[in-house]
Amino acid sequence: MKHSAGLLLFRRTDHGLEVLLGHMGGPFFTRRDAGAWTVPKGEYDPEEPAWDAARREFQEELGLEPPDGEAVPLGEVRQTNGKIVTAWAVEADLDPATIDPGTFPMEWPPKSGRIQEFPELDRVEWFGLERARTVIVKAQAAFLDRLAEHSV
Numbered sequence: 001m002k003h004s005a006g007l008l009l010f011r012r013t014d015h016g017l018e019v020l021l022g023h024m025g026g027p028f029f030t031r032r033d034a035g036a037w038t039v040p041k042g043e044y045d046p047e048e049p050a051w052d053a054a055r056r057e058f059q060e061e062l063g064l065e066p067p068d069g070e071a072v073p074l075g076e077v078r079q080t081n082g083k084i085v086t087a088w089a090v091e092a093d094l095d096p097a098t099i100d101p102g103t104f105p106m107e108w109p110p111k112s113g114r115i116q117e118f119p120e121l122d123r124v125e126w127f128g129l130e131r132a133r134t135v136i137v138k139a140q141a142a143f144l145d146r147l148a149e150h151s152v
Helices: 050-062 129-135 138-150
Strands: 003-013 016-024 041-043 071-078 084-091 103-107 115-119 121-128
Touching: 003 050, 003 138, 016 129, 016 138, 041 050, 050 084, 050 121, 071 138, 084 138, 115 121, 121 129, 129 138
Parallel strands: 003 084
Antiparallel strands: 003 016, 003 041, 016 121, 071 084, 103 115
């Protein structure tokens, strides 16, 4: 079973809470919106503490140091692919224009023998909670609910 860990940044605005989500890179998600946004996260080995993995993956995915601040545990969810995702929320502001995403290699087009590099996340954006619920990977919506409960 695969495990991923990530950091969900949030900020308080005049319009309520906003969360920073990443749009998954690569050709499969190019034209998708709903279900194509995620908490910046990545897989880790069982020997690595999930918190350390979440901070490492934040840096790998966004090319930025993970912010300091109180980490609010949001628990785990199981995605439809069976992957267990653990997340923490951290209150911080970040300019989406400053990201420098990591990349991954993939054969594209399929069966072409050509390996291309794609960004892990092709963009990040701030979303209000209601809008975030419409675009985030379905299982991860539980993180939004847990964050909202914590921030009351």
